[in-house]
Amino acid sequence: MSKSKDLLPKVLETGSNELEIIEFRMYEDIGNGKTYEWILGVNVAKVKEVILRPENIIKSPGMPPEVEGMAKIRNEIVPIVNLAKWMKIKEASEGRYVIIMEFLREIIGVIVHDAKRIRRIKWGDINKAPPSIYERLGGKVIGVVEIENKELLLLLDFEGILDELGMIKIFGIEEVDEEIVNFEEKQNYNILIIDDSPVARKIIRKILEKDGHKVFEASSGLEGLDFLNKFLQESQEEGKDITEYIQLIVSDIEMPGMDGLTFTKKVKEHPELSKLPIIINTSLSDKATVDKAAFVNADAHLVKFDAPDLLKLVHKYAIKKQEAR
Numbered sequence: 001m002s003k004s005k006d007l008l009p010k011v012l013e014t015g016s017n018e019l020e021i022i023e024f025r026m027y028e029d030i031g032n033g034k035t036y037e038w039i040l041g042v043n044v045a046k047v048k049e050v051i052l053r054p055e056n057i058i059k060s061p062g063m064p065p066e067v068e069g070m071a072k073i074r075n076e077i078v079p080i081v082n083l084a085k086w087m088k089i090k091e092a093s094e095g096r097y098v099i100i101m102e103f104l105r106e107i108i109g110v111i112v113h114d115a116k117r118i119r120r121i122k123w124g125d126i127n128k129a130p131p132s133i134y135e136r137l138g139g140k141v142i143g144v145v146e147i148e149n150k151e152l153l154l155l156l157d158f159e160g161i162l163d164e165l166g167m168i169k170i171f172g173i174e175e176v177d178e179e180i181v182n183f184e185e186k187q188n189y190n191i192l193i194i195d196d197s198p199v200a201r202k203i204i205r206k207i208l209e210k211d212g213h214k215v216f217e218a219s220s221g222l223e224g225l226d227f228l229n230k231f232l233q234e235s236q237e238e239g240k241d242i243t244e245y246i247q248l249i250v251s252d253i254e255m256p257g258m259d260g261l262t263f264t265k266k267v268k269e270h271p272e273l274s275k276l277p278i279i280i281n282t283s284l285s286d287k288a289t290v291d292k293a294a295f296v297n298a299d300a301h302l303v304k305f306d307a308p309d310l311l312k313l314v315h316k317y318a319i320k321k322q323e324a325r
Helices: 083-087 131-136 158-164 198-210 221-237 260-269 287-295 307-317
Strands: 018-031 034-043 047-052 067-073 076-082 097-103 106-112 114-122 141-146 152-156 190-194 214-218 248-251 278-282 300-303
Touching: 018 083, 018 097, 018 106, 018 152, 067 106, 076 083, 083 106, 097 114, 097 158, 106 158, 131 141, 158 198, 190 198, 190 221, 198 214, 198 307, 214 221, 221 248, 221 260, 248 260, 248 307, 260 278, 260 287, 278 307, 287 300, 300 307
Parallel strands: 034 152, 076 106, 190 214, 190 248, 248 278, 278 300
Antiparallel strands: 018 034, 018 114, 047 097, 067 076, 097 106, 141 152
Protein backbone atom coordinates (compact mmCIF):
# COMPACT_ATOMS: atom_id res chain seq x y z
CA MET A 1 0.00 0.00 0.00
CA SER A 2 1.57 3.27 -1.12
CA LYS A 3 1.28 6.61 0.65
CA SER A 4 1.80 8.77 -2.42
CA LYS A 5 3.32 12.23 -2.30
CA ASP A 6 0.37 13.31 -4.48
CA LEU A 7 -1.80 13.06 -1.36
CA LEU A 8 0.39 15.41 0.67
CA PRO A 9 -0.91 18.87 1.65
CA LYS A 10 -0.48 21.70 -0.85
CA VAL A 11 2.84 23.51 -1.23
CA LEU A 12 3.67 25.92 1.55
CA GLU A 13 3.78 29.62 0.88
CA THR A 14 7.22 30.39 -0.51
CA GLY A 15 9.49 32.21 1.92
CA SER A 16 7.24 31.47 4.92
CA ASN A 17 10.19 29.81 6.72
CA GLU A 18 8.09 26.67 7.20
CA LEU A 19 8.41 23.13 5.97
CA GLU A 20 6.48 19.90 6.08
CA ILE A 21 8.10 16.70 7.23
CA ILE A 22 7.20 13.04 7.19
CA GLU A 23 7.49 11.82 10.76
CA PHE A 24 8.64 8.23 11.22
CA ARG A 25 9.87 5.89 13.95
CA MET A 26 12.77 3.58 14.69
CA TYR A 27 12.41 1.16 17.62
CA GLU A 28 15.55 0.19 19.52
CA ASP A 29 15.78 -2.83 21.79
CA ILE A 30 17.62 -1.49 24.85
CA GLY A 31 17.39 -4.71 26.87
CA ASN A 32 15.28 -5.96 29.78
CA GLY A 33 12.26 -6.05 27.51
CA LYS A 34 12.39 -2.28 26.99
CA THR A 35 12.16 -0.41 23.71
CA TYR A 36 13.42 3.11 22.94
CA GLU A 37 11.36 4.99 20.35
CA TRP A 38 13.37 7.25 18.06
CA ILE A 39 11.15 10.02 16.64
CA LEU A 40 12.61 11.12 13.31
CA GLY A 41 11.67 13.23 10.31
CA VAL A 42 12.58 14.07 6.73
CA ASN A 43 11.52 17.00 4.54
CA VAL A 44 8.46 16.14 2.43
CA ALA A 45 10.19 17.80 -0.55
CA LYS A 46 12.70 14.92 -0.60
CA VAL A 47 10.04 12.20 -0.51
CA LYS A 48 8.49 10.54 -3.56
CA GLU A 49 6.38 8.04 -1.63
CA VAL A 50 6.23 5.72 1.35
CA ILE A 51 5.75 2.04 0.53
CA LEU A 52 5.63 -1.29 2.31
CA ARG A 53 9.06 -2.93 2.43
CA PRO A 54 9.64 -4.79 -0.85
CA GLU A 55 10.00 -8.54 -0.50
CA ASN A 56 12.72 -8.88 -3.11
CA ILE A 57 15.75 -6.80 -2.06
CA ILE A 58 18.84 -8.18 -3.75
CA LYS A 59 22.26 -7.67 -2.17
CA SER A 60 24.97 -6.60 -4.62
CA PRO A 61 28.73 -7.04 -4.09
CA GLY A 62 30.73 -4.03 -2.97
CA MET A 63 27.89 -2.31 -1.15
CA PRO A 64 28.37 -0.89 2.35
CA PRO A 65 26.87 -3.12 5.07
CA GLU A 66 24.28 -0.40 5.77
CA VAL A 67 22.85 -0.85 2.26
CA GLU A 68 20.41 -3.74 2.35
CA GLY A 69 20.53 -4.17 -1.42
CA MET A 70 18.73 -3.10 -4.57
CA ALA A 71 15.01 -3.29 -5.32
CA LYS A 72 12.95 -2.56 -8.42
CA ILE A 73 10.43 0.13 -7.57
CA ARG A 74 8.18 1.53 -10.30
CA ASN A 75 10.66 0.43 -12.97
CA GLU A 76 13.62 2.04 -11.18
CA ILE A 77 16.46 0.07 -9.58
CA VAL A 78 16.77 1.70 -6.18
CA PRO A 79 19.44 1.19 -3.47
CA ILE A 80 17.79 0.41 -0.13
CA VAL A 81 19.53 1.76 2.99
CA ASN A 82 18.82 0.01 6.30
CA LEU A 83 18.58 2.95 8.70
CA ALA A 84 18.80 0.72 11.79
CA LYS A 85 22.17 -0.61 10.61
CA TRP A 86 23.44 2.91 9.97
CA MET A 87 22.22 4.00 13.43
CA LYS A 88 23.88 0.91 14.92
CA ILE A 89 20.82 0.01 16.96
CA LYS A 90 19.47 -3.39 17.91
CA GLU A 91 16.07 -3.55 16.26
CA ALA A 92 13.02 -4.18 18.43
CA SER A 93 11.08 -5.04 15.27
CA GLU A 94 11.72 -5.37 11.54
CA GLY A 95 11.34 -2.30 9.36
CA ARG A 96 7.91 -2.38 7.71
CA TYR A 97 8.15 0.65 5.47
CA VAL A 98 10.54 2.16 2.93
CA ILE A 99 10.66 5.91 2.39
CA ILE A 100 11.55 6.53 -1.25
CA MET A 101 13.50 9.78 -1.54
CA GLU A 102 14.83 11.72 -4.49
CA PHE A 103 17.61 14.24 -3.97
CA LEU A 104 21.14 14.90 -5.21
CA ARG A 105 19.94 13.46 -8.56
CA GLU A 106 19.56 10.06 -6.90
CA ILE A 107 16.62 7.93 -5.85
CA ILE A 108 17.16 5.94 -2.65
CA GLY A 109 14.98 3.93 -0.32
CA VAL A 110 15.33 4.00 3.47
CA ILE A 111 13.92 1.22 5.62
CA VAL A 112 12.08 2.52 8.70
CA HIS A 113 10.04 0.77 11.35
CA ASP A 114 6.92 2.91 11.10
CA ALA A 115 5.66 5.94 9.17
CA LYS A 116 3.39 8.16 11.25
CA ARG A 117 2.19 11.47 9.86
CA ILE A 118 2.95 14.70 8.06
CA ARG A 119 3.84 17.55 10.36
CA ARG A 120 4.25 21.23 9.58
CA ILE A 121 6.99 23.04 11.48
CA LYS A 122 8.87 26.32 11.35
CA TRP A 123 12.58 26.37 10.60
CA GLY A 124 12.86 28.83 13.50
CA ASP A 125 11.64 26.11 15.89
CA ILE A 126 14.48 23.78 14.91
CA ASN A 127 17.29 23.81 17.45
CA LYS A 128 20.71 22.21 17.58
CA ALA A 129 20.71 18.62 18.75
CA PRO A 130 21.98 17.95 22.28
CA PRO A 131 25.65 16.88 22.16
CA SER A 132 24.82 13.32 23.28
CA ILE A 133 22.39 12.79 20.38
CA TYR A 134 24.62 14.64 17.91
CA GLU A 135 27.57 12.41 18.77
CA ARG A 136 25.48 9.23 18.87
CA LEU A 137 24.32 9.86 15.29
CA GLY A 138 27.74 10.93 14.03
CA GLY A 139 26.75 14.57 13.58
CA LYS A 140 24.18 13.64 10.92
CA VAL A 141 21.36 15.62 12.55
CA ILE A 142 20.05 18.84 10.97
CA GLY A 143 18.33 19.76 14.23
CA VAL A 144 15.68 18.87 16.77
CA VAL A 145 12.11 20.06 17.33
CA GLU A 146 10.23 19.79 20.60
CA ILE A 147 6.82 18.21 19.99
CA GLU A 148 4.02 16.94 22.22
CA ASN A 149 4.89 15.75 25.75
CA LYS A 150 8.25 17.54 25.40
CA GLU A 151 9.54 14.75 23.17
CA LEU A 152 12.27 15.53 20.64
CA LEU A 153 11.85 14.93 16.92
CA LEU A 154 15.17 14.63 15.10
CA LEU A 155 15.63 15.79 11.52
CA LEU A 156 18.30 13.59 9.97
CA ASP A 157 20.96 14.88 7.58
CA PHE A 158 20.49 12.34 4.80
CA GLU A 159 23.03 14.22 2.67
CA GLY A 160 25.63 13.54 5.32
CA ILE A 161 24.51 9.92 5.69
CA LEU A 162 24.88 9.28 1.95
CA ASP A 163 28.30 10.94 1.97
CA GLU A 164 29.38 8.69 4.84
CA LEU A 165 28.23 5.67 2.83
CA GLY A 166 30.15 6.86 -0.24
CA MET A 167 26.96 7.40 -2.22
CA ILE A 168 27.30 11.12 -3.06
CA LYS A 169 28.38 11.92 -6.60
CA ILE A 170 30.25 15.11 -7.43
CA PHE A 171 29.82 15.66 -11.14
CA GLY A 172 32.76 16.99 -13.12
CA ILE A 173 35.08 17.72 -10.19
CA GLU A 174 38.01 16.45 -12.27
CA GLU A 175 37.20 19.07 -14.91
CA VAL A 176 37.56 22.04 -12.58
CA ASP A 177 40.56 23.80 -14.09
CA GLU A 178 41.38 26.89 -16.09
CA GLU A 179 39.55 25.64 -19.17
CA ILE A 180 36.23 24.80 -17.51
CA VAL A 181 34.67 28.12 -18.51
CA ASN A 182 35.69 30.00 -21.62
CA PHE A 183 35.80 33.64 -20.66
CA GLU A 184 37.91 36.31 -22.31
CA GLU A 185 38.98 37.58 -18.90
CA LYS A 186 38.56 35.13 -16.05
CA GLN A 187 37.46 36.77 -12.80
CA ASN A 188 37.95 35.61 -9.22
CA TYR A 189 35.26 36.51 -6.70
CA ASN A 190 34.42 36.72 -3.02
CA ILE A 191 31.63 34.19 -2.53
CA LEU A 192 29.49 33.50 0.53
CA ILE A 193 28.26 29.90 0.80
CA ILE A 194 25.40 29.16 3.20
CA ASP A 195 24.71 25.56 4.13
CA ASP A 196 24.09 23.82 7.45
CA SER A 197 25.89 20.69 6.28
CA PRO A 198 29.67 20.73 6.92
CA VAL A 199 29.99 18.06 4.20
CA ALA A 200 28.23 20.27 1.64
CA ARG A 201 30.27 23.35 2.60
CA LYS A 202 33.50 21.38 2.28
CA ILE A 203 32.55 20.12 -1.20
CA ILE A 204 31.41 23.54 -2.47
CA ARG A 205 34.44 25.29 -0.98
CA LYS A 206 36.75 22.83 -2.74
CA ILE A 207 35.06 23.47 -6.09
CA LEU A 208 35.14 27.26 -5.73
CA GLU A 209 38.67 27.55 -4.34
CA LYS A 210 40.01 25.30 -7.08
CA ASP A 211 38.61 27.86 -9.52
CA GLY A 212 40.44 30.66 -7.67
CA HIS A 213 37.66 32.23 -5.60
CA LYS A 214 37.74 33.41 -1.98
CA VAL A 215 35.07 31.66 0.10
CA PHE A 216 33.24 32.75 3.23
CA GLU A 217 30.93 30.36 5.08
CA ALA A 218 27.71 30.52 7.08
CA SER A 219 25.68 27.60 8.44
CA SER A 220 22.18 29.10 8.29
CA GLY A 221 20.15 31.89 6.74
CA LEU A 222 20.29 33.81 10.02
CA GLU A 223 24.07 33.54 10.17
CA GLY A 224 24.24 34.53 6.50
CA LEU A 225 22.21 37.68 7.15
CA ASP A 226 24.43 38.59 10.12
CA PHE A 227 27.47 38.11 7.90
CA LEU A 228 26.05 40.39 5.18
CA ASN A 229 24.95 43.05 7.65
CA LYS A 230 28.47 43.24 9.09
CA PHE A 231 29.89 43.75 5.60
CA LEU A 232 27.14 46.28 4.86
CA GLN A 233 28.01 48.29 7.96
CA GLU A 234 31.71 48.19 7.08
CA SER A 235 31.00 49.27 3.50
CA GLN A 236 28.90 52.22 4.67
CA GLU A 237 31.58 53.32 7.15
CA GLU A 238 34.21 53.19 4.40
CA GLY A 239 31.98 54.74 1.74
CA LYS A 240 32.12 51.64 -0.47
CA ASP A 241 29.56 49.42 -2.15
CA ILE A 242 28.59 46.07 -0.63
CA THR A 243 29.58 44.39 -3.90
CA GLU A 244 33.21 45.29 -3.23
CA TYR A 245 33.09 42.79 -0.35
CA ILE A 246 30.84 40.05 -1.70
CA GLN A 247 30.08 39.37 -5.36
CA LEU A 248 27.89 36.25 -5.09
CA ILE A 249 25.95 34.09 -2.62
CA VAL A 250 25.45 30.31 -2.94
CA SER A 251 22.73 29.14 -0.55
CA ASP A 252 21.15 25.85 0.44
CA ILE A 253 17.39 25.71 1.20
CA GLU A 254 17.04 23.35 4.17
CA MET A 255 18.59 25.07 7.20
CA PRO A 256 17.52 25.49 10.84
CA GLY A 257 16.59 28.95 12.05
CA MET A 258 15.98 30.38 8.59
CA ASP A 259 15.71 28.42 5.37
CA GLY A 260 17.38 29.53 2.14
CA LEU A 261 14.18 30.70 0.46
CA THR A 262 13.32 33.02 3.36
CA PHE A 263 16.93 34.23 3.41
CA THR A 264 16.78 34.95 -0.34
CA LYS A 265 13.46 36.76 0.02
CA LYS A 266 14.86 39.01 2.76
CA VAL A 267 18.05 39.77 0.81
CA LYS A 268 16.16 40.56 -2.40
CA GLU A 269 13.78 42.89 -0.53
CA HIS A 270 16.69 44.86 1.02
CA PRO A 271 17.54 48.14 -0.78
CA GLU A 272 21.30 47.49 -0.73
CA LEU A 273 21.72 43.72 -0.40
CA SER A 274 19.28 43.06 -3.26
CA LYS A 275 22.01 43.72 -5.84
CA LEU A 276 23.86 40.58 -4.69
CA PRO A 277 23.18 37.60 -6.98
CA ILE A 278 22.02 34.41 -5.26
CA ILE A 279 22.33 30.85 -6.55
CA ILE A 280 20.07 28.36 -4.76
CA ASN A 281 22.19 25.21 -4.52
CA THR A 282 20.10 22.38 -3.09
CA SER A 283 19.63 18.64 -3.03
CA LEU A 284 16.02 19.17 -4.19
CA SER A 285 15.34 18.98 -7.90
CA ASP A 286 11.53 18.93 -8.12
CA LYS A 287 9.70 21.58 -10.15
CA ALA A 288 8.07 23.06 -7.05
CA THR A 289 11.51 23.88 -5.61
CA VAL A 290 12.64 25.49 -8.87
CA ASP A 291 9.44 27.56 -8.95
CA LYS A 292 9.90 28.62 -5.32
CA ALA A 293 13.47 29.74 -6.00
CA ALA A 294 12.23 31.87 -8.90
CA PHE A 295 9.39 33.28 -6.80
CA VAL A 296 11.79 34.72 -4.21
CA ASN A 297 13.90 36.19 -7.06
CA ALA A 298 16.88 33.87 -6.77
CA ASP A 299 19.09 34.35 -9.81
CA ALA A 300 19.55 30.62 -10.45
CA HIS A 301 18.76 27.14 -9.09
CA LEU A 302 21.26 24.29 -9.12
CA VAL A 303 21.10 20.71 -7.83
CA LYS A 304 24.09 19.59 -5.73
CA PHE A 305 26.84 18.69 -6.60
CA ASP A 306 27.68 19.62 -10.20
CA ALA A 307 31.08 21.34 -10.36
CA PRO A 308 31.03 22.54 -14.00
CA ASP A 309 27.46 23.90 -13.79
CA LEU A 310 28.18 25.64 -10.49
CA LEU A 311 31.22 27.41 -11.94
CA LYS A 312 29.36 28.38 -15.11
CA LEU A 313 26.69 30.03 -12.95
CA VAL A 314 29.34 31.71 -10.80
CA HIS A 315 30.92 33.34 -13.85
CA LYS A 316 27.53 34.18 -15.32
CA TYR A 317 26.03 35.89 -12.26
CA ALA A 318 28.86 37.12 -10.01
CA ILE A 319 29.24 40.88 -10.10
CA LYS A 320 32.55 41.87 -11.68
CA LYS A 321 34.66 43.77 -9.18
CA GLN A 322 35.54 46.58 -11.56
CA GLU A 323 31.82 47.23 -12.17
CA ALA A 324 31.01 47.35 -8.47
CA ARG A 325 32.56 50.74 -7.79
